[in-house]
Every structure is written in C-alpha cells, then in structure tokens.
Amino acid sequence: MLPYFKKYSILACVIGVVPGLVLTTVYPLFTGTIMASTIGGLLLLLAVFVMSMTVGVNLMERRAERETDALLALYNVDCDPQALVERGRALAANITFPCRDAGAWFMSYYAQALLDAGRTEDAKAIEQGLRQSMLAAKKPQAKVGILVNLVPLADKLDGTQAAMALIDEGLQLTAGDPSPVAAERRSFLESQQRIMQVREAGDAQAAASLDASIVGSDAYPMRIRVEAAWAQARAYFKLGDAARERSALDFVVRNGNALALVAQARQRLAALA
Helix, strand or coil: CHHHCHHHHHHHHHHHHHHHHHHHHHHHHHHCCCHHHCHHHHHHHHHHHHHHHHHHHHHHHHHHHHHHHHHHHHHHCCCCHHHHHHHCHHHHHHCCCCCCHHHHHHHHHHHHHHHHCCCHHHHHHHHHHHHHHHHHCCCHHHHHHHHHHHHHHHHHHHCHHHHHHHHHHHHHHHCCCCCHHHHHHHHHHHHHHHHHHHHHHCCHHHHHHHHHHHHCCCCCCHHHHHHHHHHHHHHHHHHCCHHHHHHHHHHHHHHCCCCHHHHHHHHHHHHHC
C-alpha cells in the first residue's frame, strides 16, 4: 500500500537518504578524506543507502498497511460504511486505475461501502476500474491478485453468475501454480465457489446451514457474518420457519450497526410481529 500513501513514501525516502548524508558529513572527520573520493568510500555509501532505504520502505509499508487495516475495520468490523467512505476518501483518491492488487484490495471494500451507503454509480465506476486493472495486468499472478478482490463486489453489483465466472477464471489462472500465494488465493476462490453454488442450487435448508456456519464463526469479520445472517433469514423464510428467521434478523439488527441491511431487517421483523 505504500505507493498510495504520499506521506509514508516521503518518510521512506527521508529514512533512506539521511543516514548517507550524516555519514558523508562525519566520514572526513575520521579519515581526513572526502567519502566520495575513494572506491571504498563510495561502496560504503552505497551499502548504507541501500540498507537504510530498505529499512525505510519496510517500516513505512507496515505503517501504511496498519492504517489501511484500521480504515477497512470501520466497515468490516464496526459495520459503518459511511465512516469508511468519509475517512478513506483521500486514500481512494490516490488509487488510480489501472491499479495493482494492493490498491484493488482497498478499492473493493471501499466500493462495497459506497454501495451500502447508496452510491451505486460510484461503486460501479470502481468495479469498471478494477476490471480495467485486470485487463492491464500482464502476469497471471497480478491478474488473480486483482480478481480475488473483485469477486465480492461483482457478486453484489452483477449477480452470482458474474461472480462465479470470475471465480472460474481465477481457478484456471492459478491451476498448477505451487506458490503459497497462489494456494491461498485458490482456497479463497474455492470457498466462495462452494458458497455461491449452494445458494444458486435453491436448496434453502443447505443455504441456511451454510450461512449458520458463517454467522457462528469468529474467523469472519462481523460485516460478513451480518450479511450471512441476512441470507440465512431469507432461507428460513423460504422454509417457513418464522422463529429461526426472526433469530437471524435479530442478529442483523444487533450487530449490523449502520449497514443498510439493518433497516430491511427491522422492517421484516415488524412484519413478523
């Protein structure tokens, strides 16, 4: 995420340059010669620069990722899409298309928050930017890195079939790649594929059981669990199980905070009363 944080990029450069400047200043005091006047001095300066720049980039990259995580937690953990839209606006403005997978990671969630806040056209514009980024990516790994972030957004904007088409493409691109990153992405795509296949099959009981496993798992962020509880409630509606539908809707209302689903859940609960 570092390229999208100007302040941290500048700090990384400062950390990379300052030690070399200090060294060139004090070097003559101990050696009596200018550092750049000898091959040994030049090599030492280069080594210090490379080391300090590496340290600076690594430190600032971690800072950038922590700040990004904190922003995304507003939506994924606190279930407050408007907070992410407002506080993440500056970062989103720095991510232009075509972007890399790190930018796609943030923009996918940002677009979903926009969608939740009722700004559908803005979310669609980001989706198109992510698709453009996929097309621009030259390496399969880079393409899949963007694709995995696009799947949840495409599911919400274009429907399950469009999302499953992306999943199929991603599985083809990662087939035969033994790297840990590819294995992780393949695992995510396969899990999403199973979820969507169950829901598309129209088996309400299977869908309810699947959603119950998501709702009850702390491995998922609260927003995902709330969305699963809403899907679970719809499955119980099809099954005619009003008591369990009410329980699922209660979970949405209690935990969904500012998500749009909360208003819909309250409306349905009022109808069940």
